[in-house]
Amino acid sequence: MKKFVYLILVLALAWLIKISYDMYVMNQQLDSIQNDLHQSEQKNATLTDQLVALKRGVDSSSATSAPTTQTALVQTGLSPIILIKQRLELVQFALQQQQFVYAVEKLNELYYAIEQYALAETLKQSLHQTIAQDKTSIQQFTVAKNQQLEKFDDALLQLDHQLMIQVDNTQLKPTQQPVAHFWQNWFSVQSVKQPEVELVNRRMILKEVQIRILSAQQSLSHGQMKDYQQMLDFAIQQLDTLPDADSQKIKQQVIQLKQLPILLSPKLNSLAVMG
Numbered sequence: 001m002k003k004f005v006y007l008i009l010v011l012a013l014a015w016l017i018k019i020s021y022d023m024y025v026m027n028q029q030l031d032s033i034q035n036d037l038h039q040s041e042q043k044n045a046t047l048t049d050q051l052v053a054l055k056r057g058v059d060s061s062s063a064t065s066a067p068t069t070q071t072a073l074v075q076t077g078l079s080p081i082i083l084i085k086q087r088l089e090l091v092q093f094a095l096q097q098q099q100f101v102y103a104v105e106k107l108n109e110l111y112y113a114i115e116q117y118a119l120a121e122t123l124k125q126s127l128h129q130t131i132a133q134d135k136t137s138i139q140q141f142t143v144a145k146n147q148q149l150e151k152f153d154d155a156l157l158q159l160d161h162q163l164m165i166q167v168d169n170t171q172l173k174p175t176q177q178p179v180a181h182f183w184q185n186w187f188s189v190q191s192v193k194q195p196e197v198e199l200v201n202r203r204m205i206l207k208e209v210q211i212r213i214l215s216a217q218q219s220l221s222h223g224q225m226k227d228y229q230q231m232l233d234f235a236i237q238q239l240d241t242l243p244d245a246d247s248q249k250i251k252q253q254v255i256q257l258k259q260l261p262i263l264l265s266p267k268l269n270s271l272a273v274m275g
Contacts, residue, residue, distance in 0.1 A: 088270055095138070097223070111131045127274075130268075141266050148263055152260070163206055206242075213231070215227075235251075236258070
């Protein structure tokens with residue numbers, strides 16, 4: 001009998017050690033993700049400053065773009081339409097990669113280089129007009145995108161804060177189930193204290209959800225919207241396993257956040273002009 005008791009104690013101790021190690025690993029992951037998010041926020045702030053500086057320095061770059069373009073035309077010998085289309089496709093790719101500063105810079109260079117290409121005057125005028133529209137659209141999109149990201153970021157931070165509170169919550173409330181008959185309330189039985197194993201498992205699941213939420217925030221800051229949606233899906237799936245009311249409330253908030261519309265990168269009008 002004593003051997004059996006000792007065996008149970010050893011198994012329980014080993015289980016507690018494993019749980020402690022898992023919690024330690026999760027905390028390390030959370031710290032790493034939070035550091036990455038902080039660096040991403042600093043990078044986004046730098047990019048915003050660069051965009052403002054680029055907008056102010058549009059005129060100063062026009063003087064140097066023309067000679068460079070003339071040299072490129074002589075060296076390549078390609079059709080002007082092909083060259084312009086390639087440059088615009090590069091800009092469109094930069095937009096898809098959330099490189100808005102680079103995209104505006106390249107559009108600005110092309111705008112002042114149009115006159116160096118052997119094109120019909122009507123096509124030159126159309127390109128000047130559509131490139132100017134594209135630059136304005138990108139700048140407006142960047143402002144709207146930053147505002148949307150701030151809203152998403154605030155919502156994710158609130159979720160992270162709620163998860164931190166729930167990780168240490170030991171007083172769980174079951175979800176309210178619909179009652180078909182009034183007499184069912186007479187026989188309802190609720191446990192006064194949650195089993196320790198259930199609380200530990202819940203704490204671990206909430207830690208995993210917290211990692212998913214922070215990963216979603218990180219993907220959002222990098223413009224990786226597919227990964228952002230995927231992380232939210234994982235968080236919802238993990239919260240599905242928790243029956244308590246607080247966890248289900250957080251799950252509904254994650255679902256609402258996932259359903260919010262996401263701004264897509266603008267399409268270049270100038271690229272459509274080139275066919």
